[in-house]
Amino acid sequence: MSDKSTKPYRIGESQIHGRGVFAARHISKGEFIIEYLGEKITKEESNRRGLEREEYAKASGDGAVYIFELDDKYDLDGNFEYNDARLINHACRTNCEAVLEDGKIKIYATRDIQEGEEILYNYGYAIEHFMDHPCHCGFPECVGYIVAVEDRKKLRRILKGRKPKRK
Numbered sequence: 001m002s003d004k005s006t007k008p009y010r011i012g013e014s015q016i017h018g019r020g021v022f023a024a025r026h027i028s029k030g031e032f033i034i035e036y037l038g039e040k041i042t043k044e045e046s047n048r049r050g051l052e053r054e055e056y057a058k059a060s061g062d063g064a065v066y067i068f069e070l071d072d073k074y075d076l077d078g079n080f081e082y083n084d085a086r087l088i089n090h091a092c093r094t095n096c097e098a099v100l101e102d103g104k105i106k107i108y109a110t111r112d113i114q115e116g117e118e119i120l121y122n123y124g125y126a127i128e129h130f131m132d133h134p135c136h137c138g139f140p141e142c143v144g145y146i147v148a149v150e151d152r153k154k155l156r157r158i159l160k161g162r163k164p165k166r167k
């Protein structure tokens with residue numbers, strides 16, 4: 001039995017990238033782990049910050065993007081120290097998912113997670129700019145870039161040099 005009253009996660013050194021978030025105890029499938037905190041901003045402001053970070057990423061090699069889409073009007077910028085969830089790494093094999101719930105982004109376990117395992121979810125970036133987001137997760141199913149699960153086949157075709165068929 002895991003004690004649900006204690007904080008489920010801790011921050012530590014990741015094998016995948018920089019610092020990561022790890023299970024501090026056993027976490028059950030479906031359990032809420034952490035909320036992705038940040039500043040609610042308009043799409044206009046979001047685009048401005050996105051471009052600014054892209055420039056920074058090109059100059060520094062640190063391609064981190066922390067902006068989540070909330071709805072048609074607003075996004076959430078999680079690039080703040082107080083947002084521990086920004087340290088959760090992407091991987092092509094995951095144990096969590098980000099769920100939009102009442103205007104909040106919450107991270108839930110998609111399977112039982114053992115103490116010490118790294119918390120991982122799919123960032124699900126749009127396939128258009130996949131070259132900007134290489135993945136080094138090291139799992140056998142890694143496609144080499146951070147894209148949504150449903151776009152993996154498409155990306156594999158692109159990487160093979162074959163254009164995906166249009167309907």
Ligand SMILES: [Zn+2]
Nearest residue numbers: 092135137142
């Ligand atoms: Zn990967």
